Amino acid sequence: MELTKNKSTDIILRSNNSQNDYEQQISMLTNQNKAYSLKKTSKFYQILFFIFLIICGILVILLITTFYSLIQTQKKLSIALNPFSKEPKLRKLFIENEPKVECKTEACYKATNFILDNLNTSADPCVNFNQFSCGKWLSEQPNDKDHFTIAYDKMLVGISDLFKSNINTDDSELYKNMKILYQSCLNQNHIQNNSDIEFFTYIFKEFGSWPLLENQIQSNQFLTDTHFGFEKILSKLQGLQMPFLFSFLSDEFDSKIIMNINFPKDYCKFQNFYPKSNTTRSKFIKMYKNFLDLIKDSLNIEKNSHSNFDEQIDEMLQVAHRIYFINSDLYQCGRRRGPHEYIKKTIDELDTLFNQNKTNFFNFKKYVNFLNEKATRQIDSNTQVVMFKLTFEYLTNLLKSLNELNLSSSQFQRGFMNLVHFHIIYSILKPSEVFSTPHIDIILPIRYYHNLYQYSKHTGRLNPMENLEMIYKFSREKICANSVLDSFNTPDTEERKELQNLFLTKKFDLSLKNQSNLIFSKLLETTYEVIGKQKWIDENTKSLIEKRLKMMEHKMLFSDEVLQPKKNFSSHNLTSSYVMNKLIMRQYAYSRDFDMVGVEQKNRLHDKEHIFDIFEANLLNIERHNVLLIPAGVLIEPIFNQNNPIYLNYATFGSFMAHEIFHLISDILLHYSSEQTRDNYINKVHCLIDNYEKYTKMYYGFEIDGTNSMQEQISDNFGFLIGFKTFLKEMEMNAHMSDILLPGINYTPEQLFFIRYSQSYCRKRDKLSQKDFEKYHVIHEYRSFQVSLIPEFKDTFKCSSNVFMNLTQCKIFDI
Template sequence: MKTESSTTTLEGLNKKPSFGLYLKKSIIPIVILLSIFIISTKVLDFLLALQKGNNDLCQSQFCIKAANHLINSIDQSVDPCDNFYQFTCGKWLKNNRTSEDEDKWKFPGIILDENIIDLLSTNETVKLQSVMNARILYSSCINETNIEKEGIDPILSLINTQFGGWPILQGSSWKSSTFNLTNLLLKLHQYNYNFIFSISSEVDEKNSSATTIFIGQGSLGLSQRQYYAKETNITIAYRQFMYSVAKALTNDTLMIDQDIKEIFDFEKNISKYHWTYDEQQARYNKTIRTTISDLSRTLKTSFDFTTYIRHLYLFGNVILNEFDLVTIKELDFLINVVSIMNKTSSRIIQNYFIWRFLMNQSEYMPKYIRNIKEQFHQVFQDTYVEELRTVKCAVYVNKHMGLVVSKLYIKRKFIEENARNQSLKMIENIRNSFMSLINQSYWMDDTSKMKAIEKVKAMDKKIAYPDYLASDNNTKLENDYSLYVFNTSYIYNTFKIHQMKAIENFQFLRKPVVRKAWPSISPTIINAYYDLSENQIIIPAGILQMPFFHKDAPKYLNYGGIGMIIGHEITHGFDNTGRQFDKDGNRIPWWTNETIEKFNERKQCFIEQYSNFSISEVNMNSNGNQTQDEDIADNGGLKAAFYAYQNWIKNNVNIDKKLPGLTQYSNEQMFFIHFGYTWCTRLSVSHIFNRLITDVHSLAHFRVIGSTSNFDEFDQVFGCKPGQRNSRVKKCIAW
């Protein structure tokens, strides 16, 4: 997820094989499995033979395994100067059937999921209440017998008693006189659902030591307005999703068709005013800052936002005062949506909001409802195998009780202290190389350059996990999760979690901002982050494994893997959004106008470069405006990591050994090869289409080609000449 306060690196990268495939290998013909085994064995035998008598080779089992995976990925028939992504990934992409070992190496989420399942399902005795509750939550999730037994009654009871019912189920008997929009929205927000209107407590962008109430646009059922522009198989599947759910819950079908048409038309009308991500970035100057006392004069609509927000925060026992700061974004969306609702019947509005609630809750419901949702996702996200229940439940518990899961993860020693220490040293080396990049940026004036270096030096780093999780003092962990008490009913447990998350966010408004603390991010995830308001990079424990990192790997593999990711996160502090936040995380001007103008010229080069990348499968181009921050971070991160590796080599001569079977490549070439390998990704046409519309990251092959084609050192290492397909004549350079 990318928000104003944080950015992520790996969206779309750690895409596992088709859901459940890695634990359902029986679908692969035995002949193919046997062939893979024989080929892999022969390669390993060959590599082992190469080791004998050669001191320049890395002779560890790890290096032999790493070499095997890279050899099975590199397509030597492709010129790296022509298409570096195809060169590093070509053989892997052609091999549609990969072994379980290959999948686990390439997709570390598989191993992570298996480890979390093991941690949550064990019967070992523990004294920590938080751990016991995490396991109770997991147990309730995998208990499908009980989920089926409870059925849909808990959901329908909540809808009827608290939300005012779902008219589509009640047909003509639903009474519009019972409709109360304010009460409906209040109840939905109390379950942490922000449909149409998003209201939350956030760190104030202008003052990172304070908080603000944020008001902006909420979510759409299909996430982005582009999906509603014309009739497609996705919009048809979306309406079928509505119909199938309604049909499964009632026998009264007389008004279903008309109700569904009106629900969709209402959302389609709203979507016309929904801001895209690049519009949100470009229109930041339209953000409005006001107070509770002036909110009604600022947000002039028939909907009383002031009274509504006061009542909403009371759910978290927070009493608002006249001087509480309010930040409003997407103002014209809010005004237009209120105007649309004023002209829309209460039945349509009630139907719409309950539909959105059911759409989100469907994954917690009995299997026949979940199957309906899966059918929709087969079209929307091109998923044809449902994720194993144990995996889904492990992910759910890790999402909501991640620090508890991480406590167990650390205790079981799935991550070693040595990995953490190595990562800290790499961060220092890469940070130093990035400061050198700033010093070499002739387009910056001295004042802006000095402040930029100060920001890099002030950048906080959080590696693997917070220290307190590794200690024997569990007071903080137990206190933080003291309210996370669950029973055997999964659906009621999900209700409770939604309400707790809402209350936690409301109460955040009154809590002091604790700077430099570990953020609300689970260490047991495979991703990396930069927090704008904290000026902080976060490298969770989950990503400190292959293909990104291994404690015994040659440094060219680690710097090409996790090193590039570290550099990427550092560069986020200086992309088009990050450069607007100073070293203390405040969104205030700190560059001179001349430097900003020069940066914008360089930024435009990236926008144009990435917008020219075309995808024939969907007949679309990348959106360089949408991906500009991530593209700049990719380019800066690759450079910072490469230069850091070169500096490491100078101080550690002849330490890095070559990999068996890959001795023809220099260590610097191996840095780039492993960088490319980490981004080898297979995507279906539906996934490509979804990513182009919704993701702020470029597609994987453009991340590899785009960054290497802009890098002079890549040309030198591989002997490329500007003008070849993987070497731009006009290179885009920000850092």
């Protein structure tokens, strides 16, 4: 009896569903035994036979239920574990029923809390997985905040820790400079009291006066052409990284680095500053006047208003209109439209071309000579320049059109200079962007920002200062850390190496590099395996994919070279003036960029290290270099913690890496595979595209062309499948921390994988900006939700339906 009971218990307990049945059987059995002992009749053998029958009956029932539940469990598991060998299913079955161990480490408690800070348990995962995994986050966190911004923030805190301490005599020259910049940035008193005087004194010395600011000078300076240096002013603006009309920067082209003429980045913002109605015109004038008054206050200039104020404003706006709006239909706020056609000319040839277009006040060669003045290396008339045909068209039309303005040359010069000064002040006041989170780096006294903000609030269009409130929300320390990054993380410089070295050796766990290399190789292994399994990909393409993946270079976290000891560095002569320090560093970055012109790409510093910015909290796949960049910035909490159960790291970091790997595969499937394979691929991807279009239409009411984001959708899909499968394989092998549970949270490792993946994209955005946002990356909410559209999800969460939010389950890859 005991033996039978124990045996049954063993078997039955393996299936939770049968637990109650078992208890009933046991209690029946016990009652039978009680009845038997009370009666003590003479019909001993009869009863014994009767009991024997009952026991047999019970045993048969037990066997049937056990067998049934065993099959059920196997069925469920076999879906998740389908691709693997037969034995693991059974082994898995036993593990499933052994009481699992809860992880009690600090990392696990932290991970639990973080998951709970996102999760909304009252939502049904089978109905809307984004609401389930992110519901709490969405209701509590501000717009645009996500896990990546938290990681970036955390890194900024680490960086600012590096620069808080006093300067030590044994600090490297560069470390000293970084500390000086950081500490001058923290010195808000100095900024509020002195920075504008320092700034404008410098600017007026470099660019000449602001005509509307000084009556005296304007009458003399703007009478003759010889005093007006159009080319000189444009080159100086370029040197301060405040490009005007066009920007002139080095770019990689074929094997060499050459100059690239392009649209100024802020073109769209300038357009929005131009007053388009009478109301905004008067607001614009008021803002402009206020700027002048603020400067006059600081510089102790008398506040007499100009007799010809309106006339000057009118001239300025005429010039501005030509610059901002000529051929602007060719551009959508600076974004290129139409074919990517380039022209490639030498400086000489370009000069002739500009001259042919009657742009007599613009001499291209002269402009280049001025640029040379600020750089160490010189570019000559044979240096090649590349630009889009559209940019050239814009420029020649612009120069021609400026020439045809109905203004005398002194009026033009006055208007132009009034605009240049506005441009300078705008360029220094505008918010910077950190991961799409605008913040304001206070460089001038706060009143200047408020003045600009008042105006941009009235224009009601794109509002570059809409986050002015963030001045007070964003900690100054983080802003200053970002400022150090901005100034010393210039590609191809020793500065960048030194900054990376400081951060890595003092604030980063270097052992993470080996760990992530290991994860990477495991993901690649799964990738080969999964690609090999796809019947819809022909064999040639499969081997091409494998070949290309093996050729792919990957840069993991940081280059070991940055850990090498450093040479002596030159000093940047930084001072206690933050605004001047920023200008010095801008000029330095410009001259370093200029120095790259003519350099063979393969000779570029550290062989492609220049594209590797360890501080990025993002992964990048640089197709033209066949390089996958996995910067250290992405291995920061909450994205990654090496003490986490591995399913959490595979859900985030693992899936992101596999996403990037797939970009390469997708490129092969689309462009280098057989026609049949490509057609198969496109057919399969259509399921995703249709879903996305259906979803945006249904929930946002707008039509979106899903093919734009096709690459991202399919890479997401592949990413989480490979992440998931690699984790399952690890669990098969009993890998450390593979099936340990999180404390106080009642989900299986598989479920937690899905939850944690989905949570990576918890982010709220205001609905109006959704349409514009991330044309090539899918709306976050959808990225978060998409993981629930695969068959493996339904089984993991035991969903009865296979249709979520009226969308289709897309099975693209057999894993």
